[in-house]
Amino acid sequence: MSGIRPTGNLHLGNYFGALRNFVKLQREAECFFFIADYHSLTTHNDPSLLHGNVKNVLAEYLAAGIDPDAATIYVQSDVPQVAELSLLLGMHAYVGELERTASFKDKIRKNPSNVNAGLLTYPVLMAADILIHRATHVPVGKDQEQHLELTRVFARRFNNMYGVEFFPESQPYNFGAELVKIPGLDGTGKMGKSEGNGIYLIDSDDAIRKKVMRAVTDSGPTAPDSPVSEPVENIFTIMKAVSAPDTIQFFREKYASCEIRYGDLKKQLAEDIIKTVAPIRERIEDIRSDDAYLRKVTALGAEKARESAMKTVAAVREIMGIKPF
Numbered sequence: 001m002s003g004i005r006p007t008g009n010l011h012l013g014n015y016f017g018a019l020r021n022f023v024k025l026q027r028e029a030e031c032f033f034f035i036a037d038y039h040s041l042t043t044h045n046d047p048s049l050l051h052g053n054v055k056n057v058l059a060e061y062l063a064a065g066i067d068p069d070a071a072t073i074y075v076q077s078d079v080p081q082v083a084e085l086s087l088l089l090g091m092h093a094y095v096g097e098l099e100r101t102a103s104f105k106d107k108i109r110k111n112p113s114n115v116n117a118g119l120l121t122y123p124v125l126m127a128a129d130i131l132i133h134r135a136t137h138v139p140v141g142k143d144q145e146q147h148l149e150l151t152r153v154f155a156r157r158f159n160n161m162y163g164v165e166f167f168p169e170s171q172p173y174n175f176g177a178e179l180v181k182i183p184g185l186d187g188t189g190k191m192g193k194s195e196g197n198g199i200y201l202i203d204s205d206d207a208i209r210k211k212v213m214r215a216v217t218d219s220g221p222t223a224p225d226s227p228v229s230e231p232v233e234n235i236f237t238i239m240k241a242v243s244a245p246d247t248i249q250f251f252r253e254k255y256a257s258c259e260i261r262y263g264d265l266k267k268q269l270a271e272d273i274i275k276t277v278a279p280i281r282e283r284i285e286d287i288r289s290d291d292a293y294l295r296k297v298t299a300l301g302a303e304k305a306r307e308s309a310m311k312t313v314a315a316v317r318e319i320m321g322i323k324p325f
């Protein structure tokens, strides 16, 4: 189970951190993939944009190859049981641990005029998203590691408090490999929808070339085997996701021998990104404009997700002592 916030179009970070793994997993396990519209309201609350943003992520999920017959695809707000589970889990989440969450501290630093309660309780809602299906594996990028840790804390605490073994210890998942962090090409930090530094799945070949050619570098190595600066290492990190190993080795060797030309490195990177992005982009528009299909996909997904969610909430109510007359 995993989800993405409808806060803009999906970029290479979302693709390599999450979406590509959704596609790989969908036939190996029972999968739930959702569009986190409640979560987007903590930072993006323009009613005139929300539906279009949900539609973008949905179309991009499908264009990347998620098959609605194999996996359950749904919109978070179509499954109100998530909100109930979040409320119940919130009774055992401590304000101190929520205030210490890195993403909360980061968000209030960046936007001190909107420190809303939803931002603080974001990890509780995220735990509810995961635990509502009692999910064991959560394919996410590196930035979500701390939130997953909190999900396990909440699950363990619930099990201990009520003397049950109900919730699993959900693990972040990347096929046994390290979790991925795709950097931006602006020097430091991760690529993010809210950072304005994305290479998007909808970008045209030319837009990709322009963005890559503008990537921050440095003045180049002056001595053999020099350490690689962060902006240049970021280029190599993205290359690792999109390029063939011998291509990377070629440029690493050029760097080590001080013969590298960043222009050539960027040109190669742009072409390799295009190879990943273009086939997805070509499908997005068709899918996005097929309202009947999107309605069918979300209705089917909502039904399957609600069925799973209702079972969990009924059991949690019983464990906590909420009983019908």
Ligand code: ATP
Residues within 6 Å of the ligand: 002, 003, 004, 005, 006, 007, 012, 013, 014, 015, 016, 017, 018, 139, 140, 141, 142, 143, 144, 180, 181, 182, 183, 190, 191, 192, 193, 194, 195
């Ligand atoms: P926002 O800036 O609005 O938070 P985002 O780009 O961080 O958007 P999310 O919706 O928060 O995207 O995350 C969706 C998924 O994509 C998560 O699994 C997250 O770990 C993954 N992800 C986001 N950015 C990256 C990145 N740069 N590298 C790898 N994975 C990423």
Ligand code: MG
Residues within 6 Å of the ligand: 192
């Ligand atoms: Mg994010």
